[in-house]
Amino acid sequence: MYSIETRSLTKFFGNVKAVDDISFKVNDGEIFGFLGPNGAGKSTTMMILTTLLKPTSGQALISGFDVSSHAKQVRQKIGFVQQETTVDEYLTGRENLLLQARLNHIPKDLIRQRIDDVLELIELSDKQNEPVVTYSGGMRKRLDIAGGLLHRPKVLFLDEPTVGLDIQTRRKIWEYIKKIHLEFEMTIFLSTHYMEEADKLCDRIGIIDEGKIQVIDSPEKLKNAMGNEVISLEIEKDEQERLFLSKLHKIEQITKINEDQNKITIFASRGTEVIPKIFQISSELKIKINSISLTQPTLDDVFISYTGHDIKSDGVAFNRKREHAKMKRLRA
Ligand SMILES: Nc1ncnc2c1ncn2[C@@H]1O[C@H](COP(=O)(O)OP(=O)(O)O)[C@@H](O)[C@H]1O
Ligand SMILES: [Mg+2]
Structure with missing residues (x-):
């Protein structure tokens, strides 16, 4: 059984095909990354996998449970840290976690210990009684991640966990993600549009563009195949x-x-x-x-070769560039 499995997953918003016939499998304990530009369909896929959105067609399973028919079982297995921080600025770090623990129905007698544990893991124990408004961007993100860990999920979803943070802070967050991965032996599914993040953190990545997965493999193999x-x-x-x-x-x-x-x-x-x-x-x-x-070839080279464009460029010239990339691959 796979930690995450999708079968021809598709999602329309009106006429917009946000997720286009996506099929992939993530093994237990893997760190799997979705690498793609803005609008690629990363968040939509994650919202479906975390039961917050219904797919238009196709199927998604978490630890064998269908996200549509067994949403409750799925929710017990997963943690989801969304891109936008969800913490309340005027509460302290600890108060935020307390709120999160109640929302997640963590038994009363476990709450205190669980909060202490995640605060220590994410190294916010010292700051726990200060209001979040005094926290840096990196600390807020860490608090967000801590909130997603309280109920000890088997599968953790991180939607662009380091977006907008400076590179030093990003690297620190990567260290925390690796630590959490080891400590909880969990599967981690993350999305990113940072090449280095996908490269450094993920066992395997799926390159996603315009709702479609272009390729899935380990960063090493993708680069070597270039x-x-x-x-x-x-x-x-x-x-x-x-x-x-x-x-x-x-x-x-x-x-x-x-x-x-x-x-x-x-x-x-x-x-x-x-x-x-x-x-x-x-x-x-x-x-x-x-x-x-x-x-050596970089993941940027890989990305361009599969999508026909740089990850930062947007919209307009996509299709023309994609034809170009296809031609190049055929010629190679
Ligand atoms: N609630 C929505 N209503 C309409 N269109 C949406 C909605 N959410 C996302 N989209 C569209 O679906 C596509 C994929 O978006 P999204 O999944 O947010 O991409 P990403 O997370 O990779 O940036 C985009 O074209 C976006 O505009
Ligand atoms: Mg997104």
Whole structure:
């Protein structure tokens, strides 16, 4: 049984197809990420998975329970931290959690301990009796997350957990998410439009664009499937240069070599294996290497290759760019 499973999940708002025939499975204990731009359908999917919206068609299951027919069982299994912070500014951190605990029907005799535990986990114990209005953005988000943990859900949904926060605060939130994941052995489903967040945090990601999942895999595999790593090389002028290049051409992982004066750009499938070979050949021919660098494909490259556009660009040119990307993939 899967922690989360969707089968041809589809959601229309009027004529807008917000979620378009989405099927995927998330294993127990995975951190799974939806990576996509604004309007991609991330929040809508999460609202369906958390029983707050009904799908137009298709099915969604949490730990085997259908979100439509078994909403109550689903709610017991899940925690949902929405994008907009839901805490009350004029209450203290602890009071907010108390409210949340009551809403979640946590038995009275457990409430105090549960609150102490989550406050400690998220490192807000010191600040618990101060009004939230004095909290920073990062602290508010942590309090939000703490509220989602009170009833010890098996599956935690985080909708753009670090949006709008500065990069240092974002990195800290990632640490908390990893800690929570370990401590509670829970499945985490998060959405983001930050490449680095998906890359650093998720075991697997689904790239979602215009309501459709374009691809699902681990960040590593997605990047590796892009194939080409780029090695940039600068050598000292040398009469052996031609021989050097012809020997490089014989390295099996090298797919292409461009030369521009003494700058050589090498495209290779496994750059880290290629570099020692380059050094070996250059030392045999006594060619001096002035500089060498390896650039690996990033998740940005992956995103563009599957969607045809940068994650930040919006609307208009999507389809044209997508055709372009398809062509590129066909040619590759
Ligand atoms: N309540 C709603 N009514 C009408 N359209 C909606 C509603 N919620 C979302 N949409 C539309 O559905 C699409 C997906 O939105 P959303 O799921 O919020 O995307 P994301 O979370 O990836 O930014 C967008 O085109 C958005 O305008
Ligand atoms: Mg959203």
